[in-house]
Amino acid sequence: MPAFSLEPSQTARCAELRALAAERLRPLAEKAEPGHVNRPLVAELGRLGLLERLFTAGALDLCLMRESLAHACTEAETALALQGLGAHPVHAHGTPAQRERWLPAVGEGSAVAAFALSEPGAGSDAAALSLRAEPEAATPAGSGADQPVAAPDGPSRWRLTGEKCWISNAPEADFYTVFARTTPGAGARGVTAFLVPADRPGLTGTALDMLSPHPIGALAFDAVPVSADDVLGEVDRGFRVAMGTLNLFRPSVGAFALGMAQAALDATLAHTSRRDAFGGKLRDLQSVAHTVAEMALRTDAARLMVYAAATAYDEGAPDVPKRAAMAKLLATETAQYVVDTAVQLHGARALERGHLLEHLYREVRAPRIYEGASEVQRGIIAKELYADLEVP
Numbered sequence: 001m002p003a004f005s006l007e008p009s010q011t012a013r014c015a016e017l018r019a020l021a022a023e024r025l026r027p028l029a030e031k032a033e034p035g036h037v038n039r040p041l042v043a044e045l046g047r048l049g050l051l052e053r054l055f056t057a058g059a060l061d062l063c064l065m066r067e068s069l070a071h072a073c074t075e076a077e078t079a080l081a082l083q084g085l086g087a088h089p090v091h092a093h094g095t096p097a098q099r100e101r102w103l104p105a106v107g108e109g110s111a112v113a114a115f116a117l118s119e120p121g122a123g124s125d126a127a128a129l130s131l132r133a134e135p136e137a138a139t140p141a142g143s144g145a146d147q148p149v150a151a152p153d154g155p156s157r158w159r160l161t162g163e164k165c166w167i168s169n170a171p172e173a174d175f176y177t178v179f180a181r182t183t184p185g186a187g188a189r190g191v192t193a194f195l196v197p198a199d200r201p202g203l204t205g206t207a208l209d210m211l212s213p214h215p216i217g218a219l220a221f222d223a224v225p226v227s228a229d230d231v232l233g234e235v236d237r238g239f240r241v242a243m244g245t246l247n248l249f250r251p252s253v254g255a256f257a258l259g260m261a262q263a264a265l266d267a268t269l270a271h272t273s274r275r276d277a278f279g280g281k282l283r284d285l286q287s288v289a290h291t292v293a294e295m296a297l298r299t300d301a302a303r304l305m306v307y308a309a310a311t312a313y314d315e316g317a318p319d320v321p322k323r324a325a326m327a328k329l330l331a332t333e334t335a336q337y338v339v340d341t342a343v344q345l346h347g348a349r350a351l352e353r354g355h356l357l358e359h360l361y362r363e364v365r366a367p368r369i370y371e372g373a374s375e376v377q378r379g380i381i382a383k384e385l386y387a388d389l390e391v392p
């Protein structure tokens with residue numbers, strides 16, 4: 001495990017990405033109506049080759065991309081991350097036909113992906129999900145039978161019925177990775193991942209209006225037909241698909257948070273250096289200077305943990321779940337502290353609609369809840385610690 005410092009080429013790449021985000025992506029984000037999929041922005045991410053890299057980059061590279069984009073344009077960061085979250089199950093578990101149909105389009109930014117796990121009754125406790133995949137009654141022609149005929153090796157057609165909620169990119173995505181219950185009462189062991197194109201009959205959705213401008217919505221499934229060709233991975237093994245995806249993306253949620261924290265810190269350094277107060281500048285007040293030092297200290301500490309967790313993932317280390325949980329927890333909580341403190345040091349202007357910090361203050365809240373709330377991360381860390389313990 002490296003004691004972290006980035007290679008000069010990685011540092012240069014991050015600077016280049018921050019500049020690209022400011023020059024090419026932020027104008028597209030500013031032009032669009034908030035709360036909807038911004039297709040020109042997604043297409044530009046594709047043209048810049050960033051979406052392709054979701055499938056070739058390792059976890060550390062993913063973190064560096066997310067952190068750099070977030071520093072200059074949170075909307076671009078989020079659009080990139082959601083393409084990755086929705087399409088990673090296809091990349092990692094898809095059949096050649098599924099991969100060929102969707103991954104090139106995701107990579108060029110012409111198809112929008114989404115990851116549909118959460119339900120109104122199953123958020124943190126995702127294994128309690130209840131969207132049903134019911135085997136479709138197959139009636140052999142001319143038999144007159146009205147009983148379902150089971151294929152010898154299990155059903156090959158299902159109907160999906162139920163709801164998903166708080167699904168980013170819904171209802172505007174082009175396809176959804178949907179986690180559905182194939183075996184009732186089996187908890188995590190009875191869930192299957194399906195690739196569901198948005199135009200399947202019976203699939204509808206509505207947009208949700210959130211605190212931060214995020215394309216997000218609810219989905220309703222009314223007997224949506226799916227077949228064995230739509231399964232991602234294996235039947236009843238979909239929870240592994242979900243958790244494998246989250247293990248990769250968790251440290252990178254931390255990286256997103258770090259990009260926002262760094263942007264807030266940079267703004268604070270500039271503001272406290274300019275602002276006249278009590279015969280000097282704000283930075284001359286020792287309590288202000290120490291507060292800025294604390295913001296930087298905590299941001300750098302969280303950054304080390306995010307990079308280390310991503311490197312552990314890339315190296316196939318055995319303690320990825322613990323490290324990923326620690327990184328996501330520390331970085332998202334740190335970013336909340338840093339952005340809130342930045343607002344405090346800016347005073348009233350930070351709360352004016354349209355100010356960078358007003359934007360970050362709204363954006364920084366959700367990552368402490370999604371992809372496992374902070375309390376859930378603590379639960380994972382504790383479980384892993386006790387699993388390693390040999391009690392004499």
Ligand SMILES: Cc1cc2nc3c(=O)[nH]c(=O)nc-3n(C[C@H](O)[C@H](O)[C@H](O)COP(=O)(O)OP(=O)(O)OC[C@H]3O[C@@H](n4cnc5c(N)ncnc54)[C@H](O)[C@@H]3O)c2cc1C
Nearest residue numbers: 115116117118123124125166167168366369370371373375
């Ligand atoms: C902006 C945004 C985008 C999202 N995008 C997606 C998406 O693309 N796909 C998707 O599937 N979902 C998405 N979600 C949903 C998200 O994953 C859930 O909100 C999250 O899993 C928490 O579930 P919940 O909101 O139902 O809260 P609940 O599960 O009801 O939990 C509420 C609170 O209870 C506490 N709590 C819960 N469990 C524990 C525990 N084990 N120990 C201690 N305390 C606990 C925590 O404080 C938690 O915040 C998104 C959410 C947001 C806000």
